[in-house]
Amino acid sequence: MSFDLDSKIPEGPIQEKWTKHKFDSKLVNPANKRKYSVIVVGTGLAGASAAASLAELGYNVKSFCYQDSPRRAHSIAAQGGINANKNYQNDGDSTWRLFYDTVKGGDYRAREANVYRLAEVSGNIIDQCVAQGVPFAREYGGYLTNRSFGGAQVSRTFYAKGQTGQQLLIGAYQSMMRQVGLGKIQMYARREILDIVVIDGKARGVIVRDLVTGDIERHVADAVILASGGYGNVYFLSTNAMGSNVGAAWKAYKKGAGFANPCFTQIHPTCIPQSGDHQAKLTLMSESLRNDGRVWVPKEKGDKRHPNDIPEEERDYYLERIYPAFGNLVPRDVASRQAKFRVDENKGVGNTGVAVYLDFAEAIKRDGRDTIAAKYGNLFEMYQRITDESPYEQPMRIYPAVHYTMGGLWVDYNLQSTIPGLHVLGEANFSDHGANRLGASALMQGLADGYFVIPYTLGHYFGKNEIKKVDTTHPEFQKSEDEVRARTKKFLGINGSRSADEFHRALGKIMWENVGMSRNEQGLKKAISDIQQLRKEFWEDLRVPGTNEELNNELEKAGRVADFLELGELMARDALTREESCGGHFREESQTPENEALRDDEKFAHSAVWEFKGENQEPVRHREELKFEHVPLTQRSYK
Amino acid sequence: MSKEITVHLKIWRQKNRQDSGRFEEYTLNGVSQDQSFLEMLDQLNVKLVRDGKEPVAFDSDCREGICGSCSCMINGQAHGPEKETTTCQLHMRSFNDNDTIVIEPWRARAFPVIKDLVVDRSSFDKVIASGGFVSVNTGNAPDASAVLVSKENADKAMDAAACIGCGACVASCPNASAMLFVSAKISHLALLPQGQVEAQKRANSMVKTMDEMGFGNCTNHAECEASCPKGIDLSNIARMNREYFKAKIASEE
Ligand SMILES: Cc1cc2nc3c(=O)[nH]c(=O)nc-3n(C[C@H](O)[C@H](O)[C@H](O)COP(=O)(O)OP(=O)(O)OC[C@H]3O[C@@H](n4cnc5c(N)ncnc54)[C@H](O)[C@@H]3O)c2cc1C
Ligand code: FES
Numbered sequence: 001m002s003f004d005l006d007s008k009i010p011e012g013p014i015q016e017k018w019t020k021h022k023f024d025s026k027l028v029n030p031a032n033k034r035k036y037s038v039i040v041v042g043t044g045l046a047g048a049s050a051a052a053s054l055a056e057l058g059y060n061v062k063s064f065c066y067q068d069s070p071r072r073a074h075s076i077a078a079q080g081g082i083n084a085n086k087n088y089q090n091d092g093d094s095t096w097r098l099f100y101d102t103v104k105g106g107d108y109r110a111r112e113a114n115v116y117r118l119a120e121v122s123g124n125i126i127d128q129c130v131a132q133g134v135p136f137a138r139e140y141g142g143y144l145t146n147r148s149f150g151g152a153q154v155s156r157t158f159y160a161k162g163q164t165g166q167q168l169l170i171g172a173y174q175s176m177m178r179q180v181g182l183g184k185i186q187m188y189a190r191r192e193i194l195d196i197v198v199i200d201g202k203a204r205g206v207i208v209r210d211l212v213t214g215d216i217e218r219h220v221a222d223a224v225i226l227a228s229g230g231y232g233n234v235y236f237l238s239t240n241a242m243g244s245n246v247g248a249a250w251k252a253y254k255k256g257a258g259f260a261n262p263c264f265t266q267i268h269p270t271c272i273p274q275s276g277d278h279q280a281k282l283t284l285m286s287e288s289l290r291n292d293g294r295v296w297v298p299k300e301k302g303d304k305r306h307p308n309d310i311p312e313e314e315r316d317y318y319l320e321r322i323y324p325a326f327g328n329l330v331p332r333d334v335a336s337r338q339a340k341f342r343v344d345e346n347k348g349v350g351n352t353g354v355a356v357y358l359d360f361a362e363a364i365k366r367d368g369r370d371t372i373a374a375k376y377g378n379l380f381e382m383y384q385r386i387t388d389e390s391p392y393e394q395p396m397r398i399y400p401a402v403h404y405t406m407g408g409l410w411v412d413y414n415l416q417s418t419i420p421g422l423h424v425l426g427e428a429n430f431s432d433h434g435a436n437r438l439g440a441s442a443l444m445q446g447l448a449d450g451y452f453v454i455p456y457t458l459g460h461y462f463g464k465n466e467i468k469k470v471d472t473t474h475p476e477f478q479k480s481e482d483e484v485r486a487r488t489k490k491f492l493g494i495n496g497s498r499s500a501d502e503f504h505r506a507l508g509k510i511m512w513e514n515v516g517m518s519r520n521e522q523g524l525k526k527a528i529s530d531i532q533q534l535r536k537e538f539w540e541d542l543r544v545p546g547t548n549e550e551l552n553n554e555l556e557k558a559g560r561v562a563d564f565l566e567l568g569e570l571m572a573r574d575a576l577t578r579e580e581s582c583g584g585h586f587r588e589e590s591q592t593p594e595n596e597a598l599r600d601d602e603k604f605a606h607s608a609v610w611e612f613k614g615e616n617q618e619p620v621r622h623r624e625e626l627k628f629e630h631v632p633l634t635q636r637s638y639k
Numbered sequence: 640m641s642k643e644i645t646v647h648l649k650i651w652r653q654k655n656r657q658d659s660g661r662f663e664e665y666t667l668n669g670v671s672q673d674q675s676f677l678e679m680l681d682q683l684n685v686k687l688v689r690d691g692k693e694p695v696a697f698d699s700d701c702r703e704g705i706c707g708s709c710s711c712m713i714n715g716q717a718h719g720p721e722k723e724t725t726t727c728q729l730h731m732r733s734f735n736d737n738d739t740i741v742i743e744p745w746r747a748r749a750f751p752v753i754k755d756l757v758v759d760r761s762s763f764d765k766v767i768a769s770g771g772f773v774s775v776n777t778g779n780a781p782d783a784s785a786v787l788v789s790k791e792n793a794d795k796a797m798d799a800a801a802c803i804g805c806g807a808c809v810a811s812c813p814n815a816s817a818m819l820f821v822s823a824k825i826s827h828l829a830l831l832p833q834g835q836v837e838a839q840k841r842a843n844s845m846v847k848t849m850d851e852m853g854f855g856n857c858t859n860h861a862e863c864e865a866s867c868p869k870g871i872d873l874s875n876i877a878r879m880n881r882e883y884f885k886a887k888i889a890s891e892e
Contacts, residue, residue: 053777068698069764071804072706088784124780131780133773133827133834135797142787161797166705170800174772181768189761212753241700278674280681281702382704385728386675451777499688501681545693550655551754553696554688 003258003611005624008412009113014630015095018117021413022456026463033058036462039206039221041193041248043070045165045443046426047227048172049450055176055184057455062219063176064191064208066243066556071173074229074241075446078165079286079379081147081157082443084122089146093154095119102441103631105151105331106406106434107583107599109261109607112630113413114431121452122444126158128451132171136160149439150287151331151638157440162286162378168443172450191217192556193248194487195480196224196422198255199470203422206248207480209488211556214549216481218472223421223458226252227450230405230427232265234564234571235516236508238402239271239284245560246567249409249428257417258609258622260410260430262567263575266437266584267517268403269335272386272396273355282401283386285358285379287439290328292363292372293396295319295335297347297356307349307357307395318342326638333436333584333597334638336400340517341595343399350397359395400517404442406433406584407574410609410624414457415449418609420465423458425449430607435583488548491558496541500557503538507531507561507568515572520588524576528569535565570610570619577621580604592635601633642672644736648683650695651743653752660752662741676719676729677702677709697756704728704868707803710810711756712743717807717866725805725868745810749817749853760806762852763820769848770841771824773834792830799827801869808863808871814855819863821849822879823871829882839886846883 010021028036036059040051043065051063065073087093098119103110126144130136136158137145146155160167179185190211197205203224208217231246232238253259270285296315303310318338320327328335339356342348349355364372369392373380380391387397408430415423415431426446433441514527538561546552581590581597582604590598606623613619645668653660667686670679677699684694700708704725711726713719719729734740742756750758788796800823808819825842828834834841857876864873 049777056776067700067706067708068760069707069804071764071767072700072708074701074706076706077701077703086783123783124778126783127780128775128777130783130786131773131775131833133796133800133831135793135800135827135831136783137797138788138790138793140790142789143784161801163705163797163801166803167797167800174767175775175777177764177768178772178774180764181770187764189764241706242702243700275673276671278671278678278682280675280678283703382728385724385730388730388732455777497689499685501685543688543691545688545691551696551757554694 003609003622004418005258005410005609005622006412007111007624008414009111010413014113014116017113018120025456025460028459028462030058034060036060037062037221038223038225038458039219040064040225040227041206042073042227042229042426042428043173043176044073044075044227044229044426045169045172045446046450047225048073048169048176049447050225050227050425050454051185052172052175052179053451053455054458055179061179061185062188062221063185064188064193064206066190066192066211068190070176070187070189071170073169074244075169075443076166077241078443079162079284080149080288081159081164081440082125082168083149083156083438083440084126084158084444085119085156086123086126088144089155091154093156097154098122098156100631101152102432102438103434104636105436105438107436107597107636108434108601108605108628108631108633109264109582109626110432110434111626112628117453118432118445118448121448124452125444125447129168129171132175134160134167134171147288148291148329150290150329150335151438159288162376165443168447172447193228194251194484194559196248196252196255197476197480198419199474199476200468202420204470205472205477207477207484212551214547214552216484218477218481220470220472220477222467223423223461225423225425225454226409226428227425228428230408231567232402232405234507234568235402235511236504237274237279237282237512239268239282242281245563247560247563250563250567252409252417252419252422254612255419256612257419257422258410258611259407259570260607260609261407261435261574262571262610263515263578263585264406264435264583265402266332266404266406267336267400269332269339269400270358270398271401271403272383273350273352273399283382284401284403285383285396285398287332289358289376289379292375293328293358293360294362295328295356295358297342297349301346323638330638331436331438336517337586339400355397355399357395358398360391361395364392404437406430406435406437410607414460415453416457416461421461423454425454435585488555491542491544491555492548494539494542494544496543498541499543500554500561503534503542504557504561504564506534507565510534511568511571515568515575518586518588519575521576524572527572531565531569531572538562538565573619574608574610578604578608599635605633643669644672644731644734646670646679646734647737647739649739649741650755652695652755655754656751670731672730672732674731675702675727676713676731677727679731695756696754699727702727705803707805710745710758710805710807712745712810714741717811718868723868723870745806747809747815749815750806750809762854763804763806765852766817766821766845766848767824770844773828774837786832788831796827796830799823799830799871799875802871803869805868807866807868809854811862811866812855813860813862814858816857816863817849817854818857818876818879819867819871821845822875825879825882826875829878838882839889842879842882843886
């Protein structure tokens with residue numbers, strides 16, 4: 001079977017594609033919508049907004065999440081803000097500019113038509129959220145206010161203190177709970193998706209473990225939506241929530257969904273540096289801090305003085321020096337890499353020498369402590385709680401950390417994967433951010449997908465396809481369930497000596513060292529063989545205490561780590577075959593004399609889409625060629 | 640520089656809902672004071688797994704103090720000794736060498752224990768489903784700047800909306816009342832013009848569901864406010880009562 005990578009981009013001028021597509025799409029009349037059922041995996045911004053919107057339209061929705069409540073999905077942790085093309089600041093923003101910035105920021109590895117649509121609907125998102133009661137920051141006159149974020153020269157980011165993700169998610173969650181109350185959504189919390197069921201070539205259901213009782217359940221529907229988030233936890237240490245996992249997406253990959261650009265990961269420049277081996281996760285300090293904070297290191301190598309004792313002229317504000325036009329607000333990949341270069345040249349700061357400073361002294365002098373506290377107070381507190389140092393008194397120490405994954409399941413313009421009926425939204429898909437995501441654009445994309453895209457494209461899918469009646473007694477359900485049970489039995493039966501966490505840490509180390517901020521052929525080949533070795537040890541020496549028939553955190557972790565041990569290898573393969581640098585993917589072999597990422601558009605202006613070929617078989621790399629008709633391909637420059 | 644300490648843990652172990660549960664004691668060496676409280680429990684669990692014992696079950700996800708997953712009574716205090724700090728943000732700096740630390744689950748009729756330190760808080764979701772929203776469908780919304788909101792009200796609404804739904808308020812209240820949680824939601828929405836339309840109806844049905852779920856009454860102990868990791872204040876309860884009585888009066892007219 002050949003892989004169908006038809007992007008289904010509608011004809012016509014880019015400004016009219018979405019309008020035309022909506023008009024041309026098949027409709028399902030309101031009475032018939034009640035006859036269709038949809039499974040939505042995930043209750044983050046993408047999943048919650050989709051579930052609520054689809055239920056409002058009349059579809060019968062079943063929603064799943066692994067947390068004890070849908071309100072706790074990882075989206076809740078987003079701090080900084082959400083972009084939109086409103087141009088309330090009168091500073092020259094527009095749909096076109098947001099589109100342009102996103103394609104350029106993504107280093108020309110995203111599909112133009114999708115990005116344009118994202119920019120086009122971004123304003124509606126803000127309208128919707130305000131109507132739900134999201135308390136965005138306002139000016140004294142009662143109007144909405146904005147801040148700026150990296151990779152843009154306009155102020156287009158809406159925010160709710162340092163808790164934008166929380167507020168947006170609560171808005172979507174409440175809309176969802178309203179539908180739960182009305183009986184249109186059935187909510188299944190503390191459930192983990194362990195397989196996707198495909199019948200006659202179409203996604204028709206999921207196999208789920210009840211995390212409290214261990215019961216394995218079958219759920220059938222007319223379509224399946226995956227909004228299960230990103231896979232940054234493959235690195236063990238990341239800013240993702242502890243439970244963030246690739247499980248659902250990985251099972252879909254194994255059932256025939258293409259996995260696109262797995263090596264495109266985002267390393268966020270402003271995180272609290274690791275302090276020791278005990279650490280379970282890293283904490284992000286919002287990028288919005290770069291609006292007022294200045295990044296620097298001592299000019300002198302190995303300078304161990306207290307930062308407040310280092311005089312102005314002995315500091316190197318290297319982002320301002322190298323990139324005068326964007327200064328501290330260069331995109332994330334650029335800021336991260338520059339921090340790594342400083343540490344590599346032995347100019348890193350703090351006890352470990354693996355950090356740079358982010359300094360607010362000048363901003364506090366200019367605007368006053370109260371103004372800075374109003375903007376960033378909660379972030380400063382969080383920082384102090386973790387490090388025991390006050391950013392009001394001395395510069396923060398920051399270092400890049402894994403934060404977001406641009407890669408994910410391949411989807412066409414309708415957000416449908418290569419498995420008909422399986423739609424993928426939010427961070428779980430690969431679509432809009434190319435090789436680097438701009439700050440405040442993930443929240444925008446998740447909500448665009450859920451509120452404004454899937455309600456149309458899912459109707460189109462139902463209108464166009466005949467969905468046969470099936471139920472959970474279908475042999476494919478039995479087969480999937482048997483496989484899931486067999487795997488669980490295997491985890492519990494190894495009886496080795498190491499916990500899942502120990503393997504996860506080891507995998508993380510391989511990934512960070514070889515498939516992290518800077519990659520080369522030799523390291524990537526080593527990563528592939530090291531991961532294979534580690535995987536072998538995992539299946540021989542894992543220890544999972546307890547049974548399936550109870551709440552068993554260790555069993556959950558084992559399943560997630562087993563998937564990461566396979567995904568990690570695919571990421572290294574993808575990074576190895578992409579012999580160019582672009583966005584967050586930096587191949588040492590491909591750089592400009594100034595150490596900037598050097599793209600190879602001739603050979604690599606495409607998305608790489610991987611097809612699963614069976615256990616222990618080499619996956620096959622396909623491509624979707626990308627055409628840039630509106631944003632001309634140029635070497636990115638932020639100087 | 641960080642110091643390593645030894646702690647003596649007394650942890651509530653309960654196999655499932657039916658089990659009656661008991662305390663078990665563990666001593667853990669080599670705990671860095673830079674470690675978070677939950678990283679300390681991770682360390683204990685790695686040790687327990689290695690020794691072939693059952694690790695301690697507890698909830699956590701974001702570990703940034705925002706998702707509301709983590710819980711625990713620590714030495715009798717919800718989320719431990721630090722003000723406005725969730726258990727995941729609590730650090731071992733707050734403890735001394737050789738301290739004994741007692742760790743229990745939330746205890747409330749509406750939050751039954753599932754296992755060890757994990758409880759069932761789905762009653763909170765049911766309260767929200769009964770009215771904690773604005774009835775607006777996707778696509779209905781006017782332009783975001785069409786309705787002005789004073790900065791003061793927007794800020795107050797934000798403060799109320801900062802609730803993370805962790806349940807500390809219920810766990811620390813002698814009556815296991817959910818008034819702070821419910822009033823924070825009612826205030827958040829009542830303070831905004833978008834939420835005003837349904838304010839009384841909302842208060843009515845949320846209070847009704849709250850009672851049905853088995854939460855207790857509020858008798859002004861204020862333990863909820865003291866234990867809230869997000870500093871949600873008691874004035875929300877007063878605001879809720881106003882909305883609730885307005886609703887009552889309206890329905891009697
Ligand atoms: C600390 C932090 C700060 C951020 N700040 C910003 C910001 O300021 N602006 C911005 O635009 N972006 C930000 N991001 C990125 C953004 O938050 C995420 O990309 C986005 O929220 C992802 O949303 P989602 O709906 O796709 O997935 P998630 O919110 O991750 O939700 C995933 C859902 O899937 C469920 N799930 C996953 N796997 C399974 C399974 N196997 N079975 C059942 N359920 C499953 C989970 O329970 C959850 O409900 C930030 C990210 C982090 C980590
Ligand atoms: S784990 Fe999320 S608040 Fe503590």
